[in-house]
Amino acid sequence: MTGTAQLQTYDFAGGEYNFAYLDEQTKRMIRRAILKGIAIPGYQVPFASREMPMPYGWGTGGVQVTASILGKDDCLKMIDQGSDDTTNAVSLRGFFEKTAGVRTTYETSEATIVQTRHRIPEKPLREDQIIVFQVPIPEPLRFLEPRETETRKMHALEDYGLMHVKLYEDIAKNGHIATTYAYPVKVNGRYVMDPSPTPKFDNPKIDRMAALQLYGAGREKRIYAIPPYTDVKSLDFEDYPFEVQKFDMPCGLCGAENVYLDEVILDDKGGRMFVCSDSDYCEERRAEGHTGPMAADPAAVHIGGGKQEETDR
């Protein structure tokens, strides 16, 4: 049985993928999981996550969810860290442009589906929109209890005392709850859920949101959902109520207040400015004529840049 391997010959020139990459069979399986998730808000539905052409941990869950609900008429907005043109958002948007050929946009109001990692747009979403979250670790109890067998039991029995033990420890040690992102919530009075590593600043947005929220964790093979207008309560104590972080200053570019800001280091002498994390929101405000305290700064001109790159889009 020696001799040269009989290599199979391929026509490497061909190669067509199905609309939005996944085959229809797989999409149906994922849509079933999504429907189950919607029926049991906040419950993590196991699903047979596929191997995707991007690495686990880089949005495979979100991409599978988006691929399964995407239609030819949809308009997709892809953001990472609040911004449309961060590297991975660019990469994932390119994936759907290539495999589905759907329209994409930077404008929140124009999108029918928004896929996001770590942020929720500042502009409130509508009933005719869906937001898809990329989730790295879906299990809110994971760092208190590493075993899947045990955490599933704890969810089933609503055995969530341990969650408050952690919050208690935060207050006892720091005087306040020290969780700043992936802040646990209780959905519809039943399941404790991890809203993905969004800053807790965004937690109020997921409470009674008009849009359908879908959460996909590819590596951990879980999908969960929050239907429109569902009560979502951030865990807290009566005498230490949940509160979001506040920024002392408005956006340096557009002057927006009560929005989430990124800190931008300008030089090595402590120079810094704060700008909207939601880049589309910021641009829209500036287009409307709003200016922030640092808008005239040369650094701001660089950061604010022009409009989105038009090349190849």
Added chain:
Amino acid sequence: MKAFQSEDPLLQVRNVTRYYGDRIGCANVSFDLWPGEVLAIVGESGSGKTTLLNCLSTRLAPTAGAIEYRMRDGAMRNLYQLSEAERRLLMRTDWGFVHQNAADGLRMNVSAGANVGERLMAVGERHYGNIRATADDWLGRVEIESDRIDDDPRSFSGGMRQRLQIARNLVTQPRLVFMDEPTGGLDVSVQARLLDLLRRLVADLGLSVVIVTHDLAVARLLSHRIMVMRHGNVIETGLTDQVLDDPREPYSQLLVSSILQV
């Protein structure tokens, strides 16, 4: 000793048997436990007393037999027919379990306050100030200084850990507490203090207790009634003073005399 508080037993044990493969762990154990009663199960290691305790506390399913418990609503329920949710609720509200090794019963990486407060949070208490005040009160009752409330038990001595474990169990006012050699592994002087504390708490709270010990002095100090076990069987049962002062079975006599000689 205080008279028992009720006509109805709290726990009814009938023919409980547990095999390990073809080896007997405990066989045909039957007894009733009354509200406010402290029952000591004594015997050498390997006598089956820990197996029995684990069966009673739903930590180890018996091979045969029935264990019924009077729930807070007065109804007798077969423990092994409870749902997992009911069983967990029982274990974190109406019951306590004090392990010989405190580390098995505590969360070693969270503070003393959180250790005591966990059960309260598990049953829905959501006021940090109240939880902390209750924890502080219980630390006082088990003679742990208030300023240790934010320290974690890793920095505690063996005796303190054991007292913390007791506070953690008693904070929800349980009616039944299981104890597995609670004074084992402690220095004699520390043991004496702990026993004194336990006796006071049990009397004050009117607890029912099933305590496993190989130390007859512990049984004499804490219990109303004694069950002597050997090779998995109960060989003698009776009021504590009666069994210890006038044991009938030769094995019990040996056990008692060996202790008295020490």
Added chain:
Amino acid sequence: MYVAVKGGETAIRNAHKLLAKRRRGDTSVPALTLEQIAEQLSHSVARVMGEGSLYDETLAALAIKQARGDLIEAAFLMRAYRTTLPRFGYSEPVDTAAMLVERRISATYKDLPGGQVLGPTFDYSHRLLDFALAAEDGDAVPAAETAPVEDVGMPRVTDLLGDEGLIEPSSTDSGDAPVGDLTREPLSFPADRDLRLQNLARGDEGFLLALAYSTQRGYGRTHPFAGEIRYGEVEVEFFAEELGFAVTLGTIKVTECQMVNQFAGSAKAPPAFTRGYGLVFGQVERKAMSMAMVDRSLRWQELGEEPVAPAQDIEFVLSHSDNIQATGFVEHLKLPHYVDFQAELDLVRRMRDEWFEKRRQENGSGNTQEAAE
């Protein structure tokens, strides 16, 4: 300067162009052909097929070429391609007793029916760099003399033991029980042996090797003997409903390892030898052996053993064996995290302020106390 905000698309495009250039290297050196990779780097190809979970030497060679020799990246390419393939059905179990054997050794018997067949192996070679190989021109390969393999069949060592009842049966169920498939159903715990073996077969060679090694060093000893390791070609058959019988789709090369483990018996099982099983694509003996040892360790529950070591922890082992998952999640730390980091920055600043404020107050009150005394 702050450059990450804009220009993402151009940067990515250029980065990938540069990668393509670096991958090709110096163009005055001839490009690798897929045949060269498949023929001369067959161990790499086998590993990529195994961990990529797709038996295709051409595609594995292509993946290795595209991945610049990064075998985990190559396995990842295979997996991503595999996802898109239609699934017609499941093959019949391959019969390794009918293997066209190229290598077969047993460490438990000196001689046995069919004999010991050393075959192509690094074993017993001296690991000296062969400088002659550096100047190899391509044709001068010494001819190997191989004894003709006796046509007596090569019963599996474990079957020989089984005839005497000294080893547990290979499986307690009838063989008709449905076999799980973790590429179609999410893995859930506790996982049965079928799923465990599938997971291990796709698992990372290095991870399994380290786990197997740990059991030898006392973290959950299983007293293994290499009952048999065989490598060669087996036929893959597919039951065609339309025809009513199984047809041969082709042959694949596999390595099978059956570990025979000492077992003193327990409350649940009489004393007998027990099994650990490993099966991988191609000649990847290190992984087949590791897989067999880890498989055996994971069986502690059914054999009534105590779980004391990492290699016995089903959830731990199965959740972390997949290098595609592992590399993705580890490497995702390269993605921007500045939103979460901003939240933490804010918190750390606040906590530092509180800390210094507290210290200031304590020092202040300390001073007044001194003054009062």
